Amino acid sequence: MTPSPTAAGVFALPLASTADIAAGTSWLRFRPPPDTACEPGQFFMLSTVAPSPVAYLGRPFSIGDVRDGEWFFMLRALGRGTAWLRTLELGTMMRLVGPLGVGFARDESKVHRMIAGGIGLAPFLFLARRLRTEQPEAAIELYYGERDARSHIELTADEKELFDTVERFTDDGSLGIAGSVVDGLENRWAEPEVAWYGCGPQPMLRAAAAKLEEHDVDSAQFAFEERMACGFGVCQACIVPNRYPPPRYHLLCTEGPVLEIGKVAW
Amino acid sequence: MSSARLTATCGPITFQNPVLAASGTFGYGSEFEHFFPVASLGGFVTKTLFVEPRDGNPAPRVAETSTGMINSIGLANVGWEAFVKEKVPDLKATVGAAKMLVNIAGNSPDEYRAIAARVEGDRERIGCAGIEVNVSCPNVKEGGTNIGCDRDQFQAAVRGVRQETSLPIFVKLSPNVTDVVPFAGCAMDEGAEGVSLINTLYGMQIDVEKRRPVLGTGSGGLSGPAILPVGVYWTYKVRAAFPDLPILGIGGIATWRDALQYLLAGAQAIQVGTAAFVNPLACVEIIAGLERYCSQRETTITELSGAAHREGRLAEPATWTG
Known part of the structure; x- marks a missing residue:
């Protein structure tokens, strides 16, 4: 949808x-x-x-x-x-x-897999809630990484129910699996019929996009973040380099904040 | 439809009220239609247009300050042809009684002439009331000097535009000079119908963790409430020097009181820029505030314009000498 x-x-x-x-x-x-x-x-x-x-x-x-x-x-x-x-x-x-802006397009994949870094968790509870209603049969997975246990957002029981799988990571190993989400996904990048969603720091998104492209995953949607003054297409501050110019940049607030990874010049 | 009290006459252009949306903060006109009818404005000024499209500068393009922002967007724009074909049809559908000024710029006096000729050629098709000339542009051929800060280049740019068009011209003056008044005089001598003042002030912000400037280009233009007194000052000075030169006051206006300061200092109408980023309804709130003020005091925008000169004792403001 x-x-x-x-x-x-x-x-x-x-x-x-x-x-x-x-x-x-x-x-x-x-x-x-x-x-x-x-x-x-x-x-x-x-x-x-x-x-x-x-x-x-x-x-x-x-x-x-x-x-x-x-x-x-x-x-x-x-x-x-x-x-x-x-x-x-x-x-x-x-x-x-x-x-x-434009949010996440939702297709009917068997698996909806969200990868979140830090405050990049922000859009995913709402996305999972919507998917749960629209596609009760689909598996909804969250891979969520933080710097340490202090910063880790503990999901409530209701929030956990939105996901079939929640895997947690911390950089320092103080909670969940030690290391990054991207490393933690190991060989799951190539799994078929997975709709990928990402949000988090730019280095995480870049690493995840590289993995996905390496495995020929042709569709993955990442929510980006940039400085914005207005949010509705006027100030032109929030640019993301376009892989296929012209124009040289995507305007994140109106074309995004969710973009297909293939559109971005990483 | 605004009440007759709010009618603002700026030389040959009559606006239904004195509130215009400023260039670069209103897109090409249609972006705000979600929030309020564009037709309720006095007018709006388009994003700066060049003959050719421009991608603009690398990110980060904005840095926030406690009382405003610094931008280095780099005059990203779709170029004249795309503006006429893709933007104007939407715009004409929404503009109503609001007047459109087309903001233009170039990288050399010749480019100013060229874009002015394009506007003149398409004037019927786009239905604009006038031109605002953005002279705050680096002259690429002349080592990047800001055209708006160099008298000779400023004069050449305005002259070129004047020779190409009979549309009313408002020259948007840069405050990044020792004295704005001679530039206003020069614009008038070259046949401009009025001036817009002020453009942004040079500014820089440094990230103390990374130990380098925040903006991708290093520096940019400061706007927002921080610059309000600067704009009011130059409005007052220019009105005192050239009482008959219409002024569109701009710089840091966020409320009707701010707008009123410019009007009292001598502007006939005002423009709202950065404030509309934070509050998309800023323009309509200012119109409502001015309406209330005028009706409570049984006065008009025309009467208020320059009233600080008539009622104050300083025909010529004292200049601070440090």
């Missing part, structure tokens, strides 16, 4: 709740107006309605989950702006612009 474009809007919503889920990492939750549709892999630009003292621009956030009528966004304090967002009090009025 190809994601259909959803009309983006500007929502002013109070921060409804937060929950710490790992070191420096939390959910931000909002109650959107009813019937506001969004697709896995799409994103919102989040900012505070009152101008921030430290971060002028909004920040792009994948839709982390849609549960009980709430929008979930996974926030990790990685810089000044995100650290500041983590300090916001409940009820703070925030501006959410979206849903933006």
Whole structure:
């Protein structure tokens, strides 16, 4: 199923709740107006309605989950702006612009395999939830790597149920399997009828794309991240080099953030 | 439809209200249609167009500051032909009573002339009300000097555009000079109908972990609330020097109060840029704020324009000398 474009809007919503889920990492939750549709892999630009003292621009956030009528966004304090967002009090009025971009296309593969690095886990709970509903027979797998146990986001029982397989990795071996997700997948790259999805740091995505191409996997969708000022195609900041120019670049916010790996000049 | 109080007259162009979406922050017009009807604006200025398409600069292209951003997009654009064929049809469907200004640039005075000739040739087809000339462009042949900061090249560029078109011309002035006023005078002497001021200020941000500049090109243009007082200052100075030269005020406007500062300083209309990235509704909120202000005080945009000169005691603002 190809994601259909959803009309983006500007929502002013109070921060409804937060929950710490790992070191420096939390959910931000909002109650959107009813019937506001969004697709896995799409994103919102989040900012505070009152101008921030430290971060002028909004920040792009994948839709982390849609549960009980709430929008979930996974926030990790990685810089000044995100650290500041983590300090916001409940009820703070925030501006959410979206849903933006093109999300994950969902085909009817037997296996849906997601590889996540760090905060790259963000889009996958929502994707798994949607796939569970649409394709109850399919196997949904998550391979999720973090630097260490502290940063590791422990899935709740409900979240674990979204997956048939969850394999966890840490760089230092303090939780799950020691080493990277890409190394951990060993000889599974060549398995047939697998739909691949990736999100995480650029070196991880590059290594995974190399493995997939080495094994002639012709379709894999990765969600990319880049600096964005607007999120809707105007500022032209969020570029990813195009493998088949012209043009030289893909514009991530409107053509992505999910791109087929074959379109990208790694 | 805006109320008559908001009508803004900028030389030969009358806008239904004084709020325009600025070049480079409004795409080619249709990107904002999701958020509000483009037809409700006074007008909008297209992304800078060259004759030939440009890919723009390598990433990272933006660096955020606490009160704005620095960009080095590199004037990425689709080129004139693609603009006319692919963008204009959508745009014409949405523009309504809003007026479109086409923003143009080149890498040399000759290229300015060439793009102006293309606009003139297609003026009926695209339905634009005028041209905004982006002179903040490096002259590739002259070792990369910023055309907008070099009087001779500035003059040559504006003259070339004027010779090729009878459309109203607004020259967008760079603040990266010791004095903006002579450039405004030069634009006027060369037959421009007005000026837009200011463009972005040179800026740089350095990543202290990596110990190198954040932007792919090293430096870029600073915009956002940080530059508001700079733009208001130059608007005031240019209005004082050339009371009859129409001014489109731009630089750091995020609220109706910011817009009003420019109008009071002497602008006839204003442009909203970076603020629309953060809040896509910034323009419509500013229009609503100005409407409220004018109606509560029973005044008009025309009356407000330059009112700080008439009511203040400083016909010529004192210049800070350090």
